[in-house]
Amino acid sequence: MRKLLLATTALAIACSAAAAPAFAEFKSRNIRVSNGINADHPVGNGIKAMQACLDEKSGGKMKLTAFWGGALGGDLQATQALRSGVQEAVVTSSSPLVGIVPALGVFDLPFLFANSQEAYKVLDGKFGDMMNQKLDAAGVVNLAYWENGFRNLSNSVHPVTKWEDFSGMKVRVMQNNIFLDTFQNLGANATPMAFGEIFSALETKAIDAQENPYVTIDTSKFFEVQKYITETNHAYTPFLFLFSKAIFNTYAPDEQAALRACAIVGRDVERQVIGDLNKKSLEKIKAAGLQVNTLAPEEQARIREKSMVVYEKHKAEIGADVVDGIIAELKEIRK
Template identity: 45%
Template sequence: MKLKTLFLAAALVAGSPVLTAHAADIQSRLIRFGYGLNQDSNQGRAAKVFADEVAKLSDGKMKVRAIGAAALGSDIQMQQALIGGAQEMMVGSTATLVGITKEMAIWDTPFLFNSGEEADKVLDGPTGTLIKDKLKDKGLVGLVYWENGFRNLTNSRHPVATADDFSGLKLRVMQNNVFLETFQKLGANAIPLPFSELFTALETKTVDGQENPFNTILSSKFYEVQKYLSVTNHVYSPWIVTVSKRWWDGLSADEQDVLMKAAETSRDYERKDTRDEADKALAALKEHGMEVNVAGPDSVEQMRKTIAPVNEQIKKEVGAEIWQAVQDELAEIRKQGS
């Protein structure tokens, strides 16, 4: 008996994961985790990593049911379900949260980041955390940011190489004022639609085009209804893993810790997976017959100048303090990298 006691004490000191899981304050729970893309997308793969990690860390007590293809509704519908406590978790665009937490609009700033690595440092840094934590006052808990990627343009009419080429295009944009104003400034007819309705809208020519990262364009099979792909990298688009605060507040500290650690593991996996897949996705889109053009530096600069008033509006919306904090962080990151 003495030997068994000594063994258990040694296991505790060593941090035995099995003993910790059994000893922790963790109950049996079924967690619905909604997302918008298909199961075989980068979003779907990362959702599975999250589910597997939760099961491992909770010794199988907490089970995540990942439900994709917008089966639980659009991002906005799922956000409302989380706020009301009718759904536990989801991952979705930060852009659709702007109506709930205005500071999220900072991530919609056109041409904000030069690389994914810059985005990681800012999103995971002090300002990214500050903005994420503001969701708590609105009934949501933000865990981590995933990557959707740099957004690029597709349409069924013609290549977009300059700002002038946007003129007259009917473009689906997210239900977000910054996106609406950006493309309106460029001369497009910007039409807000939920992602779940997008493929049908493109197929029926209700809209001419849309903008999303390469991975989403491929996994959603937009190449079946779109001919032209223009590489503009006009916005870096994050996703964010969120939890119903009403539900979160009923969890033990150990259960919250399991979800946070699993979310961080899924974040690191998802970012690497997304970046690895981006080049492959672009090559695959070409193989599927899409005509690809790259907007050159002069054209991008022209676009920047055209949409400059949008940046001023974002600064006003999120507040000068938040705006400047992001700019200062980016300046320091670029200084260190130079």
């Protein structure tokens, strides 16, 4: 009995001794994560997985609190809050940030990526790292590239099956010159607007159309105020999981490493859930009565052909090295 007691006490001491140094570097952290999309978007699943990972690594000390539907401001506004060190994190599209890091515009080039696999290779590899250095220089740490997905067009006026159908259509675009030019070049009346304003602008018919991945069209309920969808797949603009550099720099190395590692765990879950949900979102959109069109291969080719001027036009402002770099890398991947 005495031996058992001694052994248990020894074990208890050993455990507490082991527990203390393991989490010594971790402080209680409340990390606010701003999102434009809603809680039922797969980013929600990603954040849950990231939290479970952080719980394990920090002994429950690092807590993520997600804010949804732009409650802490739109992508751009939240990113500025990170840069000035007043907010910890945001999951944002790259596109509204080109004014801060012009090289990010490379992801806005129409028809750049052919599928998500090649996007993952570019983003999670050397090219993504190079972009992360530019983001770092602008005061934000990109923990990982999460997913929004391939973008498709929805509208309330008529089916779009060829580029001429864009003529005069009022299309909301992200606050980004490359998107603006891409749609103007197709004949649309493109209007830059923050994400949070889309639903009511569609509802009041201030705009006819918007473009986003199926999962976003589903979870942000745009299908409720739209009649037609065309599977254009015209761009894959990534989500960035950004952290305020000013705040990140005050964290201990273990805390920083935990955030980086767990953002990747969350990314993998988020991408997986998007992959699963994509079809279901499309089914839901169809069930709501929307007419879904695909582009005939020759029409897809015509749109792509017509859009290529955008590459040359924006090459200098994105950085010729960046544009040439990604094209060379894609060539390599496609071999």
